[in-house]
């Protein structure tokens with residue numbers, strides 16, 4: 001389960017929609033293993049395949065960051081099928097280190113997708129888990145949380161980010 005490099009804001013694969021997985025074969029299973037290892041090492045509570053340079057619709061989430069195996073979610077071809085209400089909390093992203101902002105997210109979501117056995121899974125989530133699902137599904141759509149801010153905040157942030165991309169300044 002090698003830990004992979006997490007791509008940063010500005011990498012083209014993060015800004016384009018990923019493609020659906022057609023076959024859940026051993027490559028996809030090993031991709032998911034790498035994603036989980038990379039998420040725990042970061043550490044983070046979620047990761048999408050494009051963040052490690054693979055343009056496939058695959059996400060992993062674990063709000064316990066490895067403390068509780070029961071909380072690990074691995075989802076292939078995730079889809080937001082229902083959303084309700086609104087919430088706003090600080091959010092960060094492993095691909096946008098050191099930036100936090102509060103995009104509007106639904107309070108409650110229903111998400112469906114496939115597990116690694118190809119079986120359909122449906123999750124209903126609120127609070128942090130709802131935000132995590134939205135954040136990771138955005139990733140496979142090529143959308144980062146900074147794209148969801150108000151135009152003014154977004155412009156400010158993007159100016160800073162562009163400068164950091166240019167200078168290669170991503171150190172923690």
Ligand SMILES: [Zn+2]
Nearest residue numbers: 092093094095
């Ligand atoms: Zn992210």
